[in-house]
Amino acid sequence: MGKEQALMDTSVEVASRQSLPVISFAERDEATLARQLDQAFSDIGFCYFSDIGIDKALVEGVFAASRRFHVQPRAAKDAIAMNRFHRGYMAPKTSIIETSSVAKVTKPNDSESFMLMHEVAPDDPRYGRPLDGPNLWPDLPGFREAVVAYEKAMHGFSMRLLRPLALALDLPRDWFVPYFEQPTTFLRLLHYPPHAKNAAEDAFGSAPHTDYGFITILCQDSSGGLEVRRSDGTWLPAPPIAGTWVVNVADMLSRWTNGRWQSTPHRVKNLSGGDRYSCPYFFDMSMDSTVEVLPTCQGPGRSAKWPAVRYGDYLLERLDKNYAYRKQPEPA
Numbered sequence: 127m128g129k130e131q132a133l134m135d136t137s138v139e140v141a142s143r144q145s146l147p148v149i150s151f152a153e154r155d156e157a158t159l160a161r162q163l164d165q166a167f168s169d170i171g172f173c174y175f176s177d178i179g180i181d182k183a184l185v186e187g188v189f190a191a192s193r194r195f196h197v198q199p200r201a202a203k204d205a206i207a208m209n210r211f212h213r214g215y216m217a218p219k220t221s222i223i224e225t226s227s228v229a230k231v232t233k234p235n236d237s238e239s240f241m242l243m244h245e246v247a248p249d250d251p252r253y254g255r256p257l258d259g260p261n262l263w264p265d266l267p268g269f270r271e272a273v274v275a276y277e278k279a280m281h282g283f284s285m286r287l288l289r290p291l292a293l294a295l296d297l298p299r300d301w302f303v304p305y306f307e308q309p310t311t312f313l314r315l316l317h318y319p320p321h322a323k324n325a326a327e328d329a330f331g332s333a334p335h336t337d338y339g340f341i342t343i344l345c346q347d348s349s350g351g352l353e354v355r356r357s358d359g360t361w362l363p364a365p366p367i368a369g370t371w372v373v374n375v376a377d378m379l380s381r382w383t384n385g386r387w388q389s390t391p392h393r394v395k396n397l398s399g400g401d402r403y404s405c406p407y408f409f410d411m412s413m414d415s416t417v418e419v420l421p422t423c424q425g426p427g428r429s430a431k432w433p434a435v436r437y438g439d440y441l442l443e444r445l446d447k448n449y450a451y452r453k454q455p456e457p458a
């Protein structure tokens with residue numbers, strides 16, 4: 127490969143790409159990881175992670191919990207319908223991605239989910255602010271323990287990931303840490319029913335969208351159906367690979383990097399014929415974080431493409447537009 131080609135390959139996504147890169151965290155030094163992360167996130171904004179040090183039993187536990195939750199009768203799930211803090215059960219066809227920059231989305235998503243966010247205790251000064259309130263739990267023995275154990279492990283890994291991410295962007299290795307002392311996190315236990323045979327072409331389990339925050343680390347079952355948009359507008363499948371997580375850059379991280387890392391649109395159609403389960407973990411900065419283009423991602427000829435934004439404001443605007451329950455009048 128000539129030097130010019132090599133340079134191009136690190137900055138321009140290869141339109142003919144047939145698969146996403148897999149980055150292994152087994153015995154890799156931070157500098158190597160940083161290089162691989164930079165390449166993947168600059169190219170297509172998506173990759174797989176393997177060997178991230180999370181016990182298989184934790185993964186099996188969270189999927190088992192999700193299945194137990196979703197097979198319950200609808201009334202049991204509605205008993206913990208999503209509260210104004212964005213926690214609880216989100217019924218099918220109650221989210222429509224009106225803020226999609228990708229497509230005119232007209233149909234609500236054909237999926238249901240249980241949403242868990244960072245816990246905010248009543249004695250926490252943040253308690254009661256928008257999106258800072260209590261989680262809701264189903265009446266299922268062992269459910270909470272399994273879900274919290276997985277969430278804790280994902281949080282630990284995500285904190286460790288901050289260093290190679292900072293190095294990849296030529297920042298001091300602990301640069302991101304202060305933004306994540308009180309992170310905004312979402313663990314979503316998603317269930318997709320089989321895609322209806324007569325469904326319209328533009329009906330999706332998850333319509334084309336980008337994620338809002340910093341980074342998303344998703345574990346999927348063996349059904350398949352997730353697709354990632356290439357820069358030429360075609361869609362690349364992100365099929366299940368045992369022992370891996372699918373990872374993507376979200377809007378705030380893309381904005382922080384002045385677009386060097388891409389917040390890539392993705393979508394889901396569950397064509398497996400059976401139920402599909404996935405568990406995305408959204409690891410985002412504290413609500414009060416100001417996201418302003420990084421000093422290392424701007425300079426002469428690379429002026430900042432976005433003004434500074436407070437993450438909590440950006441997030442609220444998105445949620446208010448995309449979720450039906452947020453459009454109802456507040457209960458008295």
Ligand SMILES: O=C(O)CCC(=O)C(=O)O
Pocket residue numbers: 314316332337344346352392394404405406
């Ligand atoms: O279920 C999936 O594979 C993707 C889910 C997703 O993109 C999301 O919840 O933001």
Ligand SMILES: [Fe+2]
Pocket residue numbers: 335336337342392
């Ligand atoms: Fe997503």
